[in-house]
Amino acid sequence: MSLPVRTSASGTGADAGGGAATPSAAGPTPAELLDFVRSSAADAELVSSLPLDPEGRTWIRLNGPAGSEAWLIGWPPGTGTGWHDHGGSHGAFATASGTLKEDSLAARLPTEGWKTLELAEGVDRERQLAAGEGRAFGRHHVHEVRNESGAEHAVSVHAYYPPLPLMRRYSRTGAVLRLEQVERPEEWQ
Numbered sequence: 500m501s502l503p504v505r506t507s508a509s510g511t512g513a514d515a516g517g518g519a520a521t522p523s524a525a526g527p528t529p530a531e532l533l534d535f536v537r538s539s540a541a542d543a544e545l546v547s548s549l550p551l552d553p554e555g556r557t558w559i560r561l562n563g564p565a566g567s568e569a570w571l572i573g574w575p576p577g578t579g580t581g582w583h584d585h586g587g588s589h590g591a592f593a594t595a596s597g598t599l600k601e602d603s604l605a606a607r608l609p610t611e612g613w614k615t616l617e618l619a620e621g622v623d624r625e626r627q628l629a630a631g632e633g634r635a636f637g638r639h640h641v642h643e644v645r646n647e648s649g650a651e652h653a654v655s656v657h658a659y660y661p662p663l664p665l666m667r668r669y670s671r672t673g674a675v676l677r678l679e680q681v682e683r684p685e686e687w688q
Contacts, residue, residue, distance in 0.1 A: 526660040527565045529635035533591035535564050536656040537633050539571070540595035549573050551652050561656070568662035574599065574653040579645030582676065584608075585638070586665035590658055592644070593633025597653025601626050601634070603642035608676075610639075618674045628655075641669070641676075 527535070539545060539561065550557055551573045563569035568588075574597065587610070606622040628634065636642070646653040666682045 525565070527563075527567050527658075529589045529591055529637065531564060532567060532589070532658040532660060533593070533633055533635040535567075535569065536591045536593040536658050537631075539569070539656040540593040540631070540633065540654075545571065546595045546654050549654060551575070551654075561658075563658045563660070565660070566662070567658050567660040569656065569658040571595075572655050572657060574646035574655070576646060576648045576650055576652065580643050582641065582643045582669035582671050584641045584667045584669075585659055586663055586667065587638050588659040588661055588663050589636060589638045590640075590660065591633060591635040592628075592655050592657040594628045594630050595654040595656060596630050597646060597648060597651050598627055598629045599653050599655055600645050600647050601628060601642050602645075603636075603640065604676075606641075607639045608641055614678050616676045618676055620674075 545561075549559055549571050553575055555575065556578055557573040559571045561569035561571055601624075603624045603626075604618065604622050605624050606618065608616065626634070644655075663684060665684075666687075667678060668680045668682060670677045670679050
C-alpha cells in the first residue's frame with residue numbers, strides 16, 4: 500500500500516503552523532454545518548445583503564450554530580481562494596448563486612514538519628457546486644474554490660467548527676504541493 504503523499508523536504512513545526520484545533524464533541528457536526536449553510540444560502544434576504552465588488556471577494560461574518568464560525572462570501576468572476584486548509588476545523592459550504600468549482604485532495608496530509616510534498620496519482624477530486632448545492636468536509640480537508648465564470652458573481656455560505664484557528668496556504672505545481680504561509684484569524688477578520 501502506498502501513501503498518498505511523500506515528504507520531500509522538511510520544515511519546522513512553526514513553519515507548518517502547529518497548534519491546530521481539535522474539534523469538541525459538543526460542537527456541530529459537519530452534517531449540521533451543511534444543514535446550516537444550505538438553509539442560509541436559501542435565504543434570499545441574507546444573500547442580497549452582501550455588497551458585491553467587481554474586483555475582489557467580499558464577505559460578512561455570520562453567527563454559526565453552536566459556537567461555529569460562518570461567512571457569507573461574494574466571488575467576482577475569475578476569483579478564487581488558492582490551495583488551503585482550515586487549521587484542523589471541519590466545515591461545510593453551499594453555493595447561494597452562481598457556480599463554484601472545488602478542487603480537493605483525497606489524502607490526509609501531515610499537519611507539521613514539512614514544506615513540500617509530492618502527491619501520489621489519483622488524489623485529485625473536482626466538483627462543480629451550482630446554486631443550492633453544498634458539501635461538508637472533515638478537519639484534514641485541503642482544497643481550492645473558484646468562480647470560473649467570466650461574467651457572473653457567485654455567492655456562498657461557509658461554516659467551520661471550531662472557529663478557524665489558522666489557515667495554511669499552499670502553492671501547487673503538478674504533483675508538488677508546497678506550504679507557503681500560515682494565516683491567523685487577525686489577518687482576515
